[in-house]
Amino acid sequence: MAARTGRIHSLETFGTVDGPGIRFVLFMQGCAMRCLYCHNPDTWNASDGREVTVEEILAEIEPYIPYYDRAGGGLTVSGGEPTLQAPFVAELFKAVKERWGLHTALDTCGFCEPSPVLDELLQYTDLVMLDLKEMDAERHKALTSQPLDRIHRFARHLAERKQPAWIRFVLVPGLTDSEDNLMQLGTFIEKELPNVEKIEILPYHRMGIYKWEELGLEYKLHDVPDGTPEDVERARNIIEAARRQVREQRTVSQTVNG
Numbered sequence: 153m154a155a156r157t158g159r160i161h162s163l164e165t166f167g168t169v170d171g172p173g174i175r176f177v178l179f180m181q182g183c184a185m186r187c188l189y190c191h192n193p194d195t196w197n198a199s200d201g202r203e204v205t206v207e208e209i210l211a212e213i214e215p216y217i218p219y220y221d222r223a224g225g226g227l228t229v230s231g232g233e234p235t236l237q238a239p240f241v242a243e244l245f246k247a248v249k250e251r252w253g254l255h256t257a258l259d260t261c262g263f264c265e266p267s268p269v270l271d272e273l274l275q276y277t278d279l280v281m282l283d284l285k286e287m288d289a290e291r292h293k294a295l296t297s298q299p300l301d302r303i304h305r306f307a308r309h310l311a312e313r314k315q316p317a318w319i320r321f322v323l324v325p326g327l328t329d330s331e332d333n334l335m336q337l338g339t340f341i342e343k344e345l346p347n348v349e350k351i352e353i354l355p356y357h358r359m360g361i362y363k364w365e366e367l368g369l370e371y372k373l374h375d376v377p378d379g380t381p382e383d384v385e386r387a388r389n390i391i392e393a394a395r396r397q398v399r400e401q402r403t404v405s406q407t408v409n410g
């Protein structure tokens with residue numbers, strides 16, 4: 153049987169921001185979203201990048217296993233959008249678990265339909281890092297070029313599976329930071345996603361602009377300033393206030409209903 157292959161954009165052997173501990177981070181090629189603030193537009197085209205086998209990636213990971221073990225880290229597959237190559241990622245996750253018992257994390261935008269092949273991948277995934285970007289359907293379409301409902305279906309699917317998840321939210325000044333969006337985000341998480349263990353708020357930054365220019369793409373957020381720690385603090389407070397509200401309403405209705 154031919155070895156399973158995947159197309160990757162790049163890899164990092166000492167990642168510290170994509171999941172717990174020190175991690176091997178594999179960036180897959182291909183993404184159907186077109187987020188206005190994307191840092192990696194060079195991952196979009198599914199036929200670019202490098203074709204690799206699962207064994208090749210395992211050989212890249214192997215020398216660093218003691219570091220990942222010691223630091224409570226593991227393997228993160230990111231992108232691009234890794235679920236577009238779910239069979240490859242599933243085989244890779246399965247192999248690292250069987251060989252080294254490594255922790256696995258899937259960093260995804262959630263733009264994928266629940267399916268048997270996706271469930272197979274989730275079965276070998278210890279942590280899903282799910283990007284939620286904008287809670288209003290029209291604004292979501294304008295920001296990412298894709299509809300919101302599919303992402304929420306995926307989020308609910310993770311909750312049904314009790315799949316441990318972190319939410320990653322990019323705070324873009326003037327775009328995703330409205331009080332309304334943050335309240336809706338907090339409410340959605342508290343009401344529907346009991347599997348969420350952590351919310352990471354990532355401030356928008358302009359580091360990827362040069363890639364848009366290199367690719368001849370028009371970058372539309374030139375006038376948007378970088379997010380600040382104060383912006384993040386404000387957003388966190390609003391999200392947490394929304395979550396508290398949901399919890400209080402729950403307590404009231406439990407009391408009323410005996």
Ligand code: SF4
Nearest residue numbers: 183185187190232261
């Ligand atoms: S989902 Fe991620 S990789 Fe895809 S366009 Fe958006 S930010 Fe870029």
